[in-house]
Each structure stands twice: as C-alpha cells, then as structure tokens.
Amino acid sequence: MKAVIHEKIKGFNGLSFSDMKVTEPESEQVRIKVKAAGLNHRDLFVLDRHKETDPPFIIGSDGAGVIDSIGENVSNVKIGDEVMINPGLHWPNTSDAPPQGFEVLGFPSDGTFAEYVIVPADSVETKPDYLTWEEAGVLSLAALTAYRALFTRGEVQPGMKVFIPGIGSGVATFLLQFAKAAGATVYVSSRSEEKRTKALELGAEKAIDSHGDWEQELGGAKMDLVIECVGAATFNKSLDTLRRGGTIVTFGSSTGDMIDFDLRKFFYGQLNLLGSTMGSSEEYKEMLSFIKTHEIRPVLDEVFPLEQYEEAFNKLEKANQLGKVGFAISK
Missing domain, CATH: 3.90.180.10 (Medium-chain alcohol dehydrogenases, catalytic domain)
Incomplete structure (x- = not known):
C-alpha cells in the first residue's frame, strides 16, 4: 500500500x-x-x-x-x-x-x-x-480537543461570553461552531482579515485584530471563558479579557511554552486556569x-x-x- x-x-x-x-x-x-x-x-x-x-x-x-x-x-x-x-x-x-x-x-x-x-x-x-x-x-x-476544552473543562453555558484567540486552526473553528451551537456569544481574534471575515460568517459576535488593543476592540466587554491555544504571544492579553471569576482553558502553545504573568492580579481576580488535551x-x-x-x-x-x-x-x-x-x- x-x-x-x-x-x-x-x-x-x-x-x-x-x-x-x-x-x-x-x-x-x-x-x-x-x-x-x-x-x-x-x-x-x-x-x-x-x-x-x-x-x-x-x-x-x-x-x-x-x-x-x-x-x-x-x-x-x-x-x-x-x-x-x-x-x-x-x-x-x-x-x-x-x-x-x-x-x-x-x-x-x-x-x-x-x-x-x-x-x-x-x-x-x-x-x-x-x-x-x-x-x-x-x-x-480537532473536534474532540475542542469539545473537551469547551464543555468538560470550560463548562460552557448558554449566554456566556467566550473568547477564542487565533481563529483559523481546525480546533479554533470547531470551538467557534460548538460555542455558538451551545448558545454562547463568541468573540475571536486573528492577524488575518480574511480569517476574521470568515469567523463573522460562522457566527462570531466580533472578530478583532490580534495586533490591536484588545480591550478597546472588544468595547470593554469581559469574557466568562477564554479558550487559549496560541501560547506565549497571547496568554497575558487573554487573561486581561476575563471578568473577575472567569476561566481560561489552555490546550496549546504554538508560540512558546514559557510565560510570565502577574500572580497577584490572577488571585485577586479569582481567575481559574485549566489545562486540557484531547x-x-x-x-x-x-x-x-x-x-x-x-x-x-x-x-x-x-x-x-x-x-x-x-x-x-x-x-x-x-x-x-x-x-x-x-x-x-x-x-
């Protein structure tokens, strides 16, 4: 063969x-x-x-x-x-x-x-x-990875605000489709205008430029749940999009495994960090x-x-x- x-x-x-x-x-x-x-x-x-x-x-x-x-x-x-x-x-x-x-x-x-x-x-x-x-x-x-990250680990619920940095990969597109089907409001980011446009066609509420000021581009909206797969390049910006008590689920690190983040901001914000795979x-x-x-x-x-x-x-x-x-x- x-x-x-x-x-x-x-x-x-x-x-x-x-x-x-x-x-x-x-x-x-x-x-x-x-x-x-x-x-x-x-x-x-x-x-x-x-x-x-x-x-x-x-x-x-x-x-x-x-x-x-x-x-x-x-x-x-x-x-x-x-x-x-x-x-x-x-x-x-x-x-x-x-x-x-x-x-x-x-x-x-x-x-x-x-x-x-x-x-x-x-x-x-x-x-x-x-x-x-x-x-x-x-x-x-990709679909199994997205399903566990979103439902088992992220416990997505109807009405939640969900943010997906780096839209475009197979897992990220499934996350968008699954979260929409579950009744969540979905926000995404990408460097590519083409990918942002496609994400809007798939039902994203807003698709922002990864290089921009996320707080400004999101209009101050805070997320209940962020599903992170990009890694070092976006992790801290992703944390900053969360509401107090919000959750970030990470399953990838395509831009680097090692990060530094503000621990005091993390525990004062009562944030949750969860890992997921497959x-x-x-x-x-x-x-x-x-x-x-x-x-x-x-x-x-x-x-x-x-x-x-x-x-x-x-x-x-x-x-x-x-x-x-x-x-x-x-x-």
Missing part, C-alpha cells in the same frame, strides 16, 4: 511517499480502508520527536473509511461499515486526566496517511451520514452526538491527494489554512 512515512532524518526531510506492507488485524483490532484523512499540528511536531534510529512509521492521526478486515473478538462493527477513527487510544471513560497508557494514533503507532490502517475496534464509531468522506476524515482530533472515548461519542444534533460540518480549507503531502504539510506549517487541511486517499 502507499503511505506517507517518516524515517532516518528529523523534520520534513525524513518524509517520503512509499510502499508499506498491508498487515492483518490482531484480536480486538480492525483494518480500515482509508477514504480520507486530516492533518493536524501534531503531525508537524512528531517529525522532530521521531529518532533517527527508530523504525519507519506512518504518520497521521485523523481518518475515516470502510472496515476491510476484523480480528477475533470484534463485535461492535462488521466488514463494510463506514466509520470514523477516534485517534485518542486507551482513554475509555471521561476523567480528570488521561490514564496511564494513553497515546495518540500516528506516533508511536502507525497512523492514517496510508491506504489502510489498523486500529483497536473500540476506537471506531459510525460515520454520520450527512458528512462527506473528506469532512469525516479531518474531524476527529478527550476520552466517552467524550468522543458525546461530541459526535452533538455535531449530529446541530449538523455541524468542519470548515475545510483544502484537500490534497496523498502524494501531494509536501504541499499539504507546507500549508499547515505556514498557518495559511482556515479550518482543516485533508487528504483524499481512496474512492
């Missing part, structure tokens, strides 16, 4: 479009013929984590396709079923934090940027009929139910043939996308 693999050299130079052997699923596993898959920033990060001495692996966490083969002791699906893959492995029930053994598909395990992928049977769910293959293929990781299988099922109820579709920026992986990776690295970048893999 054809696959995008990484080996020997750290970073982009270790990627290639190559042939890999198709294997059979073991007990409690299924093999999926992948119809479509989605890129995430994680796919960029693991290129530097994979050591030169490690064996080749297939990259990719998101995907959707048709059950092609099943191992022993599999009863939840059958050959021919159309499914989506939950990339969060070994986290069955919602909990304060992932259990020991939790990992994400696509490193160290082989991932979805291939014609076939083998996953645990309990990591697949039925594809909603209204989603195209491309929509289903790009959805899971989500459980239970939350994944809840997320799918939520998107079906509200018929939410991912914002698709561009879909590439798998052999054009270099163009797709470059687009994601430059943050030129609005929404999700995906691969069409098989018909």
Whole structure:
C-alpha cells in the first residue's frame, strides 16, 4: 500500500511517499480502508520527536473509511461499515486526566496517511451520514480537543461570553461552531482579515485584530471563558479579557511554552486556569452526538491527494489554512 512515512532524518526531510506492507488485524483490532484523512499540528511536531534510529512509521492521526478486515473478538462493527477513527487510544471513560497508557494514533503507532490502517475496534464509531468522506476524515482530533476544552473543562453555558484567540486552526473553528451551537456569544481574534471575515460568517459576535488593543476592540466587554491555544504571544492579553471569576482553558502553545504573568492580579481576580488535551472515548461519542444534533460540518480549507503531502504539510506549517487541511486517499 502507499503511505506517507517518516524515517532516518528529523523534520520534513525524513518524509517520503512509499510502499508499506498491508498487515492483518490482531484480536480486538480492525483494518480500515482509508477514504480520507486530516492533518493536524501534531503531525508537524512528531517529525522532530521521531529518532533517527527508530523504525519507519506512518504518520497521521485523523481518518475515516470502510472496515476491510476484523480480528477475533470484534463485535461492535462488521466488514463494510463506514466509520470514523477516534485517534485518542486507551482513554475509555471521561476523567480528570488521561490514564496511564494513553497515546495518540500516528506516533508511536502507525497512523492514517496510508491506504489502510489498523486500529483497536473500540476506537471506531459510525460515520454520520450527512458528512462527506473528506469532512469525516479531518474531524476527529480537532473536534474532540475542542469539545473537551469547551464543555468538560470550560463548562460552557448558554449566554456566556467566550473568547477564542487565533481563529483559523481546525480546533479554533470547531470551538467557534460548538460555542455558538451551545448558545454562547463568541468573540475571536486573528492577524488575518480574511480569517476574521470568515469567523463573522460562522457566527462570531466580533472578530478583532490580534495586533490591536484588545480591550478597546472588544468595547470593554469581559469574557466568562477564554479558550487559549496560541501560547506565549497571547496568554497575558487573554487573561486581561476575563471578568473577575472567569476561566481560561489552555490546550496549546504554538508560540512558546514559557510565560510570565502577574500572580497577584490572577488571585485577586479569582481567575481559574485549566489545562486540557484531547478527550476520552466517552467524550468522543458525546461530541459526535452533538455535531449530529446541530449538523455541524468542519470548515475545510483544502484537500490534497496523498502524494501531494509536501504541499499539504507546507500549508499547515505556514498557518495559511482556515479550518482543516485533508487528504483524499481512496474512492
């Protein structure tokens, strides 16, 4: 089978479009013929984590396709079923934090940027009929991350004011769509006028320039909840948008991991700081139910043939996308 693999050299130079052997699923596993898959920033990060001495692996966490083969002791699906893959492995029930053994598909395990992928049977769910293959293929990781950050950790409620800095990524666009569907009033920021315009079309109350004076551009409005994924570049400005007693949930740090902030302002303001990452299988099922109820579709920026992986990776690295970048893999 054809696959995008990484080996020997750290970073982009270790990627290639190559042939890999198709294997059979073991007990409690299924093999999926992948119809479509989605890129995430994680796919960029693991290129530097994979050591030169490690064996080749297939990259990719998101995907959707048709059950092609099943191992022993599999009863939840059958050959021919159309499914989506939950990339969060070994986290069955919602909990304060992932259990020991939790990992994400696509490193160290082989991932979805291939014609076939083998996953645990309990990591697949039925594809909603209204989603195209491309929509289903790009959805899971970003939508699950957004769902846990917004609902489980942020406890969003109707009428809340929610602020999402750095609109444009897959997770951020899902956060906007989910928060609107939950009855919140949503504010966003971006350096890009195009992304701000798209956010308004998706239902944002206001889309402000990331380089501007946020207090002035928000008209003095204070937020109940901020969902932060940008990191050092925006964290303190995000804190300043919160009302007294407000909450900030963070799940990313694309502009740097280390920050300084005013601790006295933080505790006098009775603020809440929560971390979040991915989500459980239970939350994944809840997320799918939520998107079906509200018929939410991912914002698709561009879909590439798998052999054009270099163009797709470059687009994601430059943050030129609005929404999700995906691969069409098989018909």
